[in-house]
Amino acid sequence: MKNILIIDDEDFIRDIIASRIEEMGHSSYESDTLEQGLELINQHSFDLIFLDVNLPDGNGLEALSKIRQMPEAPIVIIITAFSNAEGAKLAINNGAWDYIEKPIYKDKLMLQIKRALEYKKQTQMRERTVVLSTAGIVGKSTALTDCLDQIAYIASSPVNVLIQGESGTGKELMARMIHDNSSSGTGEYVVVDCASLPEKLIESTLFGYKKGAFTSADKSSEGLIAMAHGGTLFLDEIGELPLSAQKSFLRVLQEKKYRPVGSAKELSSCFRLISATNRNLKQMVDDKTFRADLYHRLKTFVINVPALRFRNGDIKVLAQHYLDKLCTEHQLPPKALLPETITMLENYDWPGNIRELINVIESAILTGPGLELIYPMQLPDMIRISFLEKGFDVKTPATQSHLNPTPLDPGIPVPVFKEYRYKAINEIEHDYFQALLSRCDWDLETAAKQSGLSKNRIYFYIRKFQLKSK
Numbered sequence: 001m002k003n004i005l006i007i008d009d010e011d012f013i014r015d016i017i018a019s020r021i022e023e024m025g026h027s028s029y030e031s032d033t034l035e036q037g038l039e040l041i042n043q044h045s046f047d048l049i050f051l052d053v054n055l056p057d058g059n060g061l062e063a064l065s066k067i068r069q070m071p072e073a074p075i076v077i078i079i080t081a082f083s084n085a086e087g088a089k090l091a092i093n094n095g096a097w098d099y100i101e102k103p104i105y106k107d108k109l110m111l112q113i114k115r116a117l118e119y120k121k122q123t124q125m126r127e128r129t130v131v132l133s134t135a136g137i138v139g140k141s142t143a144l145t146d147c148l149d150q151i152a153y154i155a156s157s158p159v160n161v162l163i164q165g166e167s168g169t170g171k172e173l174m175a176r177m178i179h180d181n182s183s184s185g186t187g188e189y190v191v192v193d194c195a196s197l198p199e200k201l202i203e204s205t206l207f208g209y210k211k212g213a214f215t216s217a218d219k220s221s222e223g224l225i226a227m228a229h230g231g232t233l234f235l236d237e238i239g240e241l242p243l244s245a246q247k248s249f250l251r252v253l254q255e256k257k258y259r260p261v262g263s264a265k266e267l268s269s270c271f272r273l274i275s276a277t278n279r280n281l282k283q284m285v286d287d288k289t290f291r292a293d294l295y296h297r298l299k300t301f302v303i304n305v306p307a308l309r310f311r312n313g314d315i316k317v318l319a320q321h322y323l324d325k326l327c328t329e330h331q332l333p334p335k336a337l338l339p340e341t342i343t344m345l346e347n348y349d350w351p352g353n354i355r356e357l358i359n360v361i362e363s364a365i366l367t368g369p370g371l372e373l374i375y376p377m378q379l380p381d382m383i384r385i386s387f388l389e390k391g392f393d394v395k396t397p398a399t400q401s402h403l404n405p406t407p408l409d410p411g412i413p414v415p416v417f418k419e420y421r422y423k424a425i426n427e428i429e430h431d432y433f434q435a436l437l438s439r440c441d442w443d444l445e446t447a448a449k450q451s452g453l454s455k456n457r458i459y460f461y462i463r464k465f466q467l468k469s470k
């Protein structure tokens with residue numbers, strides 16, 4: 001039984017709607033003014049509201065945005081005068097779910113109530129699944145929540161899912177989330193990294209093999225497809241699967257049957273398939289490097305994971321989340337991000353997405369383990385330079401090209417002291433660590449002893465200057 005509210009000043013309109021609501025087995029509440037209607041909304045939880053536009057104490061459309069912002073907002077159907085197309089358009093633009101014209105016809109009204117309640121039930125189910133399944137996912141941007149809604153929507157149905165998105169956007173995390181929330185969630189979650197599978201071993205790894213099938217097969221082995229039976233098979237980097245393996249894999253998808261290498265017997269396996277790629281599979285199909293039939297099988301449902309630069313507001317929360325997490329892991333006291341640092345992070349494009357953000361935060365922590373704040377100058381050059389290139393004014397030194405500090409020739413203007421010093425320090429640091437490591441033969445233990453620094457710190461400089469042993 002659902003609670004439905006009618007806000008209309010015409011008694012007979014309220015009567016018609018209320019009698020249909022009761023007939024359908026739901027509870028109706030009535031109000032002839034906007035004020036009393038809003039009071040009722042605050043006191044009860046409604047699934048559906050019929051709202052008149054012209055009320056004695058106000059305009060229904062103005063109340064609409066308030067109602068929509070409420071938690072678990074009810075569905076609103078606007079009551080408009082016959083052929084008031086403008087009013088109906090306005091209602092929809094203001095977020096009404098639908099509108100109903102006066103005079104009100106019984107059948108149409110009952111169908112509308114039924115559809116609205118069905119819709120509400122489905123969206124509640126989706127919302128509930130999202131709440132249950134978002135462990136480990138940080139961020140509240142619309143781009144991300146839209147994606148999570150899609151996951152909640154398909155998690156419980158066994159369709160094949162193709163997750164697309166740039167590298168580091170969280171495709172693997174999403175695949176795990178689908179598995180955890182699906183009916184196959186109690187079975188195994190088997191991950192196949194197609195990029196790291198040697199071509200010769202693909203069939204034996206996926207399908208297993210029989211004892212004696214090849215020289216080193218001294219006993220039979222179960223493949224990953226058998227392990228995924230009753231669970232999920234996650235094919236990461238599916239775009240890297242060679243054409244020969246694509247053909248055999250297509251057969252498994254079509255017939256749910258496979259033959260272990262060296263075996264005459266066919267076995268069957270039933271699993272949920274999730275694949276992920278950062279490549280443009282459609283383009284690969286056009287280029288004939290990916291089979292069109294396999295592509296169509298994989299993409300029953302496609303989820304496009306948004307790049308970090310499109311997730312409004314998420315960069316800040318992700319940065320703080322990983323700052324806390326990494327400080328704990330490195331056994332350092334908690335740190336905060338300066339507002340200028342956040343601005344700089346938010347204005348970077350993040351081609352490596354969240355993985356890149358995590359690395360940037362970690363290296364910033366290690367540049368100043370004793371500091372309580374993260375300063376812009378602790379961010380890598382590329383972020384600060386890109387900030388400058390976008391036309392922002394930075395109060396902190398902008399470049400740290402250690403390879404070419406500004407010369408103090410008499411003919412050119414003297415640079416800003418801070419910037420000059422910064423470049424010079426970088427050059428000294430670079431030369432020091434290069435000499436230290438080459439003299440210690442890249443033995444970090446010896447280098448730490450000789451320099452009086454921790455191995456972590458030395459490692460940080462290796463990454464900072466991208467030093468390599470010769």
Ligand SMILES: Nc1ncnc2c1ncn2[C@@H]1O[C@H](COP(=O)(O)OP(=O)(O)OP(=O)(O)O)[C@@H](O)[C@H]1O
Nearest residue numbers: 136137138166167168169170171172173278354355
């Ligand atoms: N929404 C998120 N909240 C918190 N951490 C996230 C989120 N999305 C991704 N991450 C983290 O970012 C890193 C990269 O995520 P993941 O490996 O899932 O990306 P991917 O898209 O599969 O990358 P690739 O295409 O390179 O395999 C992981 O450490 C993951 O835990």
